[in-house]
Amino acid sequence: MDLMQAFEHAALNVARWELDQAEQRLRQIVAEAPHAAPRAHAELAIALSLQGRGPDALAEIEKAVALAPHDATILQNQLILEKLREPEAPARFLDLHRAFGARFTPAGGCLAEARAIDPNKKLKTAYLGVDAHTALKRFMPILAEHHDRSRFDLVFCHGLADLPALEAARARWPHVHHVATRDISARHYARALAHLGIDIAVDLSGHGLGGTLQALAYRPALLQVTWLDYVAGTGVPAIDFRVADAVTDPDDNRSTEPVLRLPFAQWCAVPPPEPADQPQADDQRPPTLGLINVTVKLSARLLNWAARILERVPEARLLVLGLTGQQARAHALSLLPEALHARIDLFDRVDEATYHELVATVDLCLDPPVFSGATSTLDALAAGIPVLSCPGHLPHTRSSASILETLNLQPWIAATDDALIDQAVQMLEHVELMRGRRHSLREQVLASSLHQGPTFVAALEQLLAEAWSSKAQHHQARSAAQWVQAVNAAIQAQSPQQAIYALEGLTLYQAPDGLLRRLAIAYNQLGVQWLKHGARFEAARHFEMALEIDPQQADAAHNLQQCR
Template identity: 35%
Template sequence: MAVPSAEDRVSQALAAWSAGDRVQALSVLDEAARAGADSARYHMLCGIVARQTGQLDVALAAYRRAIEREPELAEAWFNLANTCVLQGDLPAAVEAYEATLRLNPAAFQAWNALGSTLTALQAYARASQVLRHAVRIAPDFAESWNNLGRLCWQVGEVGEAIAAFRRAVALAPERAEFHSNLLTLLHYDPDCSGAQIAAEHRAWAERHAPAVATAVPARQSDPRRRLRIGYVSSNFRHDAAGVFIASALCHHDADAFEVYAYCEAPDADALTARMRAAVAHWTETWRLDDAGFARRVEEDAIDILIDLNGHTGRGRLRAFSRRLAPLQFTWLGYEGATGVPAMDALIADANVAPVSGDLHGMEGVIRLPYSFQCWTPPDAAPTPAPRSSREPVFGCFNKPAKLNLGVLASWASILLRVPDARLVLKSAAYADPMARERVLAILTQHGVAAPRIEFRGASSYAEMMRQYADIDVALDPFPFSGGATSCDALWMGVPVVTLRGERFSANHTVSHLAAAGFPEWIADSQEAYARIASRLVTDREMLAMLRLSMRGVVAEAPLCNGRLFTRHLEIRLRTAWQAWCAEAQR
């Protein structure tokens, strides 16, 4: 019998790998290496193996050797591009995807990946062209529709984003993350009712996290004992959620509560270090699948498990559906209830979830006093500086997706009331003309001259805070209001005007202003919103006084009082535990 050649062994290894037999594939690949294999296919398979085992540098080198031996091998270029994405070298990935498509223009997966990478690079106009081509040539590939939805979301085309996500869900109903993207976008849509939002959440739960007859984990039903509290989040860092999470993690009573943090992302910074040092147990769970995550929580015997992601990225709602703790709550990272039957309650307050309101049959509600969030001010922020210009300036540093037709029409009416005022809009998305043109077109249609609108792109957090020195009054969007952005403005001495709404997402800033001590900037109608904003921006003495005094007021208010906030949170958690114990002892 003839001895298999090196290339024969490469073919065998590739077949074994494709069949999922990794042990056999690696064994035969090793034989091919000893036989002197040096073909493009051999090096490409070495790259695939290296990438799957986390050796990204080895994989890149292998793919490049494959390309050196066969420059026309489109698959090697595609694998090279995918590995560049994993390493964070997005410009190199774009070059490799483009090379793939020059060799194989019908490679719809490469079109999709190129569009996704361009979106990450904020090259939105180009990404739009690429992703629209991707869905034209492969209209049944759900991934492209999802990425098109993400692109439209980032540039503010919410209606088109919702349509794209619906298409992705229809094509791949098993992909929970596509459906979660749709749920999140519905909160941005002013035309979507609370009942419609709730119905879509229930549909997600029925498909991905249905109610199951799972026994409640056994725990000692002692209402007074030290409780094990587990927090689950991908935002244990300085971001829009992390600046609120930190207040609770850093101020728990360690004698009464043993805190476990389950970290769902590898990203870390100084705030991560502060939170990690404050808790009794910190576990990196982002590498675990849901089954592994569930085992870890069960081993820790958690009494109360708190979800901090909801339907945002890297959430664990499907794991929560297994009932991992006697009590399970959702809090802070999402725009309200999740719809998951195993989630016992949403932690909120009377502004974001009024007692008279309706969650449409989803979770119960635990209401905190003051606010459902407590903000952690930045360690270093510039001192608020008096405005040197006499020209009135409104500002909004929120993402374009929050600036719907109604918001922009309202802002246009305010600018027409104050004819010498300007509007500064800041977001990373505005670096690309696609995001700017939509907003500018709507405002000019309502009679606002283009020179009165200034767009600013991305900057560091410190630089963003410094740019509040150019703003007199911050305008809060609706029905999806600002969160951390509103707190940033208040910290820099800039008043924020907001419109009370009917849904959770509409009332973030309402809650923050009430907890900061400035309820007079909360409007109950669009007319009142315009009136408050117009009056504030023209009251130079008031603005000057606020600029110099507001930080001190905010620092002493419940909005920033982590100890006060956490004591009230602990009271609610203890009360819920006592109720569970009473029920368990019956």
């Protein structure tokens, strides 16, 4: 077996949503190449999650972690997939994130201390990973078009964009500084942010986009927050706050970071177009229940809700979007009674226009309990379609509840499974009332902070500016002597990581050869520490950074060969 080619083909299968083929290839790698099993189990876990097979995905990622307990990429995938655990395990979820942060992004980063702060200037604010998720394109225009340009200078960091996409963003928002961060190391990313003079760094993707949190560990900005896509704490010590709200986070005990709370739901998006064709009050079409979220959010509990509702409303149908491949469909149907199969319509992934057309045919949506929807909930509500939610404890299970609370639609937030099912049955039995209220619900949603950019951005600006001002009051740039003292203290303590942090700050604006050689040595020493723990991938990453700084670093070159 050509192992590299096998992994490449599997990755291409996943990118094309050929999930059955991806699963087959990855299982073959596990069987025939035991030395590659950790990576194969991890990538198989991702493929299974995209099929809606959460428990199977969790089992595979746990196999990968057991085989490679020091692999940061595998452990990051574990954090993401942990959101699919049913029932949720809040203490485990938070502990895993804190452990990852302490181990792979330890405290001590200090690049922001290399420059003085001017409290009277505009705040240069960088949004990191603006293209990390396809749904984010609905949120970025709100920021680009409604930030106060007299108080904020915006930087958008594109982690995935190709050149045409980047040029399109530059043409659309010329007042925003756009930076391509694809395929650069965390060190380069951090130093680029520091050289740009970023005051506020806003991570948009949490552990969903590799490299962003690792870059922020160097602390290139005075204020660093996480917001929007991950809907959970990161565990990274250099993240000062999470931007959230009082519904997803009624207290600070549900997150690894302190919370900055907006006065309403933490989402504001460009609304989808109004549906051209949707059921009317006197429509004779059967009432339709919809599961419209990405397939990764399907779970046994969600499908059990749907089955119980269909059993009590015999004329109702179920529409499920995004099931790609035979395995995904077979798994979903296996969790639904066979007697109901004739009343279920399964759809593959579709383009955006078709997605909105299909959503418009639904009368009532159920919010996934394992990982609550935000964009999909906004899509449904903006089309005038009610959404029922039964929130859990952790923030990522409470997104739809937050949105519904902002709209004063508390009756659609259930405290128990039975209450949600009773509510759904009542609504479907009076489907003509829901259909008759579609237009008024859409108008209510569009008039709220969920789609009113000026209202939302003003509140976000206030939170960020106040948090930055509070930190600026205590900020003081380090002198050269203080940097040298920090370097020497780290060397004496035999802490290559802290030596790296201090040397990166010391060499940010001037880089004598001697200091750069010392920095390369520190990266090599940290790589050696990882290698002693069997963490070849993490070790190789540090040896590569040592050679990036000093190509003549013979020890790093030799050690890198040992990792391959």
